Amino acid sequence: MSAHLVIQLARFGDLIQTKRLVRGLQADPDHEVHLAVDTGLVPLATLLYPGVIVHGLPVHTSRAKPDSIVRACVTLVAALKAADITRVYNLNLSAYNHALAGLFAPEQVAGYQWNQGQLVRGLWPEMVFRLSVHRLTNPLNLMDYWGFFLDPPLVPNLVNPPATAKGGGLGVVLAGRHARRTLPVPIVARIIQATAARSTGRIHLLGTMAERGAARALRPLLPAAIQGRLNDLTGRTDWNGLAEVVQGLDLLLTPDTGTMHLAAHLGTPVMAFFLSSAWAFETGPYGEGHLIWQSVEPCAPCLEAAPCSRDAACATSFADKAVLSRLAQLAQLKGETLSSGPALPLPLENICLLDTHLDDFGQDLRPLAGELPERDARLAHRELLRSHGLRTAPRRVRLEQAAAKALYHETDWMIDMP
Structure with missing residues (x-):
């Protein structure tokens, strides 16, 4: 074989x-x-x-x-x-x-x-790399990017199961590998308080041994009733143990992390917080039924390797009263999907609430509150990528000509000579 x-x-x-x-x-x-x-x-x-x-x-x-x-x-x-x-x-x-x-x-x-001795990229990866020049207009999830290395790719709704609450409480991922993508512990405490009503079960703190200090710092910032629900698992799970916990959760609160993708893989609902260099369209949780809070500061998404001149100011938006109020409203939606609540306005210019959605091409994100920058250009890029990957004629979208210039170069049309 x-x-x-x-x-x-x-x-x-x-x-x-x-x-x-x-x-x-x-x-x-x-x-x-x-x-x-x-x-x-x-x-x-x-x-x-x-x-x-x-x-x-x-x-x-x-x-x-x-x-x-x-x-x-x-x-x-x-x-x-x-x-x-x-x-x-x-x-x-x-x-x-x-x-x-x-x-x-x-x-x-x-x-x-x-x-x-030379690196050669195929047309598909070369086109996608061109999107990195202006990441705000990049609509392509990494799962779909690699999925389209196969022709034809797997149907998107066969990748991950729809997210459903499992009854095992809340999970909280305390940190990601990139420090600037991680919310400060005091803000994590406020988010936990706002969402604690989503489940009456335990609140499982997840992370490596490196997050043990964050878990200790978090506890005294929470009310006594919530402290009694904490189950500190930082540094205490192997891969099987982590999967066992995550697959039973009602909801996972997390920055952009591998555990977030594990939850989506298992069909566990995710509420993700994307800031700094994290861009939800690129690496958001894949599948139906997840929510993402995306920072849309003028400098986002930034370059992780470059120093931040604003002292990671994007993190403070996640503790805004409007955000915490919306989190509390979502937590009250017992037995409903996270995206089924009323589409209330979010009076902020630097944060947006998104839900995940699949179509014939792959993952897309829909704004539930707040305003996403570069919406028209991103939709145009997605439609061209969709028509290229699925070999269909592109549908009419605004800024199609500008999108085509960004994704295609004249050299792409050159004829290979024997």
Whole structure:
């Protein structure tokens, strides 16, 4: 039996956002699916993708010794050589990715090819990269970006189940990998108080050992009644334990994190808080039934690597009285989806409330409150991407000509000469 190889050597959230591609490949019974991931994510990949053959490389382990990396590479190369790999999906721009993809002929590789010492991008990734020039107009979720490496891609509503409350209380992710994308503990405390009525169960604090201090700082900021509901799980769950907790929640409160994507994978409702460099259209929770609070400060989304001249002022908007009032209203919607409440105005210029929605192309976000900047340009880009990916004629949208100039260059129409 021939096989497909997916090279996904990024981190927790990226592994889950590869799901549309991986599940689409699994739908073909005539091919095995192999997946190369960081060694630390092998147990999670096995949990996420039953039936996939998972290979590990110590990419993100700083303690890995050179000889152990060499042994892992030898083992992986031998395994791939034994399999009849006919197609490779190289998803990331990294030295490890290029080294693995370079084991195969360039014509076998989709995504990023390493051809005679040069990086070559296919038309689809090249078009999407052009959107990064102005991220506010980027409408494409990463799940859909990688999903369209496969032609045809998996139908969007087969990726994640619709979100439904499970009865196991609230989950609170205390921090993400990027510090500026994480809300300060006092603001997290106010959000918990506003949403505590959504469930009468426990409130599970989630994170690594690095968040144990945040969990301790959070407790005295909460009323005694809520303190009694806290279940501090920071640093106390492995991948299986984390999945077990998350899949039983009524709601997960979280910044842009891998745990957020795990919740969407399991059909657990997410209320996400996107600020700083996080842009909900790119990496928001995938599927029906999630809510996202998106900062729309004039400087958002920013570049994580650049210093912030405003001392992360975008975080303060999430503690505004209008936001907390809307959170409390949403928490009262017993037995209803989070997006089924009244569309009340949100009197803020720097924050927007969005809900998730799927169509034939993939994920889209609809504003429930607040104003999104660059709406027309983003819709035009999405329609062109949709028509390109689904091979349909583009529907009429405003600014279509400007969108086409951004996504297509004259060199795209050049004829390859023999």
